[in-house]
Amino acid sequence: MGYLAYSVAGPTSVAGIVGLYLLLTGSGESFNVGRFLEESSPYLWAMTGIGLCIGLSVLGAAWGIFVTGASILGGGVRAPRIRTKNLIRCAGKVYSMVPILIKYNSIIFCEVVAIYGVIMSIVFSSKVVSIPETELYTASNYYTGFSLFWGGLTVGTCNLLCGVAVGIAGSTAAIGDAADPTLFVKILIIEVFASIMGLFGLIVGLLVSGKAQTFEGL
Amino acid sequence: MEALFFNVNTGYLEGIVRGYKAGILTQNQYASLTQCETIEDFRMQLSSTDYGNFLANEPLPISTSTINDKATQILVDQFNHLRNNSVEPLSTFLDYMTYAYMIDNVILLITGTLHERDTHELLERCHPLGVFDTMPALCVATNVEELYQSVLVETPLAPYFRDCLSASDLDDLNIEIIRNTLYKAYLEDFHAFCLSVGGPTADRMSRILQFEADRRTINITINSFGTELSKEQRARLYPVIGRLFPDGNNALAKADDPEQVKLVCENMVPEYRGFFDTSSSRSNGTATDELATSAAYAAALENNFFQMEVNLNKESFLQQFQYSVFYSYIKLKEHEIRSIGWIAECIAQNARDRINDFIPIF
Structure with missing residues (x-):
C-alpha cells in the first residue's frame, strides 16, 4: 500500500503545485491540452504505442510464466508428469501449435500473449515511414499517430492482464493436476478462457489501426 | 492481490508441500494396513506408500516406538527442507x-x-x-x-x-x-x-489458531475441576484469541462442572455443539462410576477435537497462495504418524477390536 500511496500522492501534489503556480501567475492558458496534441509529433505517438504494445505484452507473459512456472517446478518435484503438460500455460503461438498445445499447456498460453504483442508491433511499425517534418502535420498523419498509440495501449493492457490471469489460473491448474491427474482437461478449459482474452485485445488493436494510413507526405 | 506476488518467494515451496500432502495415506491404504497380521506385514504395506523403505534397515523385531521415531524423522527432514529453502516471512x-x-x-x-x-x-x-x-x-x-x-x-x-x-x-x-x-x-x-x-494466510490461520485456543480453554477448564487451581488463576490461562473469547471465556471461568462447560460452548459457538453429545450419551449408557464417566467424557471430547482439527487443516489445502498449507501439512502428518503408531501398537498387542479407533485423513 505504501508504494501505491506514494506513487499517487507524489505526482498529484507536483501537478497541483505547477497548476496553481500557472493559475496564480496569470498564465493559466498555457495549460492547453489541444495545443499539446497538435504540436506533439505523430511519430511520438506512434512509437510510444508500439513500445507500450510489445512492452506490456512481454510484461504480462513474463509475469504469467513466473507465477505458473514456480508452481510447476514445486509441484513437479513429487509429480514429475505435470511438467510437460503444464508448459503450455505460457506460450502464444496458438494456431500453429495446436497439437503441442494439448500437451504443453500453461507455459505456452503465457508465451502466446507475448507473441500477440510481437505480431501487433510488427503490424504497427509497418505503418511508420520517414517523411520530411514540414509535411508531417496533416490530418491523416495525426490519425495514424493517435490510432497506433491507443491501439498499442489497448493490445498491451489486454495482454498484460491476460498473461497475469493465465499465470494464476495456470499455477492453480498445475497444482490441481499434480494432486489429481483427472482434473487436467477440466482445468485446462478455464485456462483457455483466460488466454482468449488476449485475443480480444489483438482483434480490437487490428481494427483500430486498420483504418490508419501509412505516414505520407503531401 | 497476493496471487500476483506470492509465487516469487513461495510458489516453489508451496508446490513441494502440496506434493508431500499427496503422499498422505488414504482410506484404502489404511484399510490394507489394518489387515496386517504382523509387524512384518505392516512394514511391507508401508513400503508401498509414500514412506518407502524407511524401516528397511531396522533389525527385527521392530518396536512400535521405532516406527514412530522413523516416521517422525521423515517429517522432520521434510520440515527442515522447507525451512532451509524458505525466505521471509x-x-x-x-x-x-x-x-x-x-x-x-x-x-x-x-x-x-x-x-x-x-x-x-x-x-x-x-x-x-x-x-x-x-x-x-x-x-x-x-x-x-x-x-x-x-x-x-x-x-x-x-x-x-x-x-x-x-x-x-x-x-x-x-x-x-x-x-x-x-x-x-x-x-x-x-x-x-x-x-x-494478512490476506488468505490470516484468514485460514486465524481459524485454525482460534480453534486451537478454544480447545485449550475447554481442556484447561475441564482438567481444573477437582484440583487446587483457583478460578482466577484458571481465567488467566485462557488464550484471548479463540471464538469463545471474550463472553465464553468469562462464562467458562465461572464454570463448576463439565455440564456447565458444555452449556457455555454450545451457546457460544454452534460448531462446537456436536462435541459434547456423543460423550454424554456414551457415559450415561455405559459407565455409572463417576471417575470412569469423566474419563470417557474426556476421551470422546478429545476425539471430537481431533476430528475438527483434521477437518480445519484439510480445508487449508483448498486455498492457494497462503502459508497455512505448511502448518496444516505438518499437523496432518503428525496426526497420521499417531494413527500409524496406533495401528502398529494394536497389531503388536493383538488388539484387533480397537484397531479402527483412529481418524483417517483422506
Missing part, C-alpha cells in the same frame, strides 16, 4: 511452528528433572522439531528464575516466559501453569504474526 512462520514443540520439550525436561529421571533418556524423548542448543542445561534448573536466566533468555521463548516469572517453585501444578501460560502467549503471538501477514 515464510521462514518466520515456520519458526513459529517449532516454538510449540520447544514449549513441549521445555516442559518435558523440567517435569522429568523434577521426578529425577535420567537426563539422556529425557533428551531422547524430546521432539526433534523443538530442539535448541541450550536444552540440556534445562535439567539443572531448580526454580523458574534460574530457568529463565540461565537457559531460556537465549531462546525465542524468552518473551513468552515473562508472565511465568512470578511462579517461584517448580512443582507439578506450577509446571502445568507454566505450560499453559507459555502456550497462551505463544498462540497469541503466532496469531498476531499471521494477521500481520
Whole structure:
C-alpha cells in the first residue's frame, strides 16, 4: 500500500503545485491540452504505442510464466508428469501449435500473449515511414499517430492482464493436476478462457489501426 | 492481490508441500494396513506408500516406538527442507511452528528433572522439531528464575516466559501453569504474526489458531475441576484469541462442572455443539462410576477435537497462495504418524477390536 500511496500522492501534489503556480501567475492558458496534441509529433505517438504494445505484452507473459512456472517446478518435484503438460500455460503461438498445445499447456498460453504483442508491433511499425517534418502535420498523419498509440495501449493492457490471469489460473491448474491427474482437461478449459482474452485485445488493436494510413507526405 | 506476488518467494515451496500432502495415506491404504497380521506385514504395506523403505534397515523385531521415531524423522527432514529453502516471512512462520514443540520439550525436561529421571533418556524423548542448543542445561534448573536466566533468555521463548516469572517453585501444578501460560502467549503471538501477514494466510490461520485456543480453554477448564487451581488463576490461562473469547471465556471461568462447560460452548459457538453429545450419551449408557464417566467424557471430547482439527487443516489445502498449507501439512502428518503408531501398537498387542479407533485423513 505504501508504494501505491506514494506513487499517487507524489505526482498529484507536483501537478497541483505547477497548476496553481500557472493559475496564480496569470498564465493559466498555457495549460492547453489541444495545443499539446497538435504540436506533439505523430511519430511520438506512434512509437510510444508500439513500445507500450510489445512492452506490456512481454510484461504480462513474463509475469504469467513466473507465477505458473514456480508452481510447476514445486509441484513437479513429487509429480514429475505435470511438467510437460503444464508448459503450455505460457506460450502464444496458438494456431500453429495446436497439437503441442494439448500437451504443453500453461507455459505456452503465457508465451502466446507475448507473441500477440510481437505480431501487433510488427503490424504497427509497418505503418511508420520517414517523411520530411514540414509535411508531417496533416490530418491523416495525426490519425495514424493517435490510432497506433491507443491501439498499442489497448493490445498491451489486454495482454498484460491476460498473461497475469493465465499465470494464476495456470499455477492453480498445475497444482490441481499434480494432486489429481483427472482434473487436467477440466482445468485446462478455464485456462483457455483466460488466454482468449488476449485475443480480444489483438482483434480490437487490428481494427483500430486498420483504418490508419501509412505516414505520407503531401 | 497476493496471487500476483506470492509465487516469487513461495510458489516453489508451496508446490513441494502440496506434493508431500499427496503422499498422505488414504482410506484404502489404511484399510490394507489394518489387515496386517504382523509387524512384518505392516512394514511391507508401508513400503508401498509414500514412506518407502524407511524401516528397511531396522533389525527385527521392530518396536512400535521405532516406527514412530522413523516416521517422525521423515517429517522432520521434510520440515527442515522447507525451512532451509524458505525466505521471509515464510521462514518466520515456520519458526513459529517449532516454538510449540520447544514449549513441549521445555516442559518435558523440567517435569522429568523434577521426578529425577535420567537426563539422556529425557533428551531422547524430546521432539526433534523443538530442539535448541541450550536444552540440556534445562535439567539443572531448580526454580523458574534460574530457568529463565540461565537457559531460556537465549531462546525465542524468552518473551513468552515473562508472565511465568512470578511462579517461584517448580512443582507439578506450577509446571502445568507454566505450560499453559507459555502456550497462551505463544498462540497469541503466532496469531498476531499471521494477521500481520494478512490476506488468505490470516484468514485460514486465524481459524485454525482460534480453534486451537478454544480447545485449550475447554481442556484447561475441564482438567481444573477437582484440583487446587483457583478460578482466577484458571481465567488467566485462557488464550484471548479463540471464538469463545471474550463472553465464553468469562462464562467458562465461572464454570463448576463439565455440564456447565458444555452449556457455555454450545451457546457460544454452534460448531462446537456436536462435541459434547456423543460423550454424554456414551457415559450415561455405559459407565455409572463417576471417575470412569469423566474419563470417557474426556476421551470422546478429545476425539471430537481431533476430528475438527483434521477437518480445519484439510480445508487449508483448498486455498492457494497462503502459508497455512505448511502448518496444516505438518499437523496432518503428525496426526497420521499417531494413527500409524496406533495401528502398529494394536497389531503388536493383538488388539484387533480397537484397531479402527483412529481418524483417517483422506
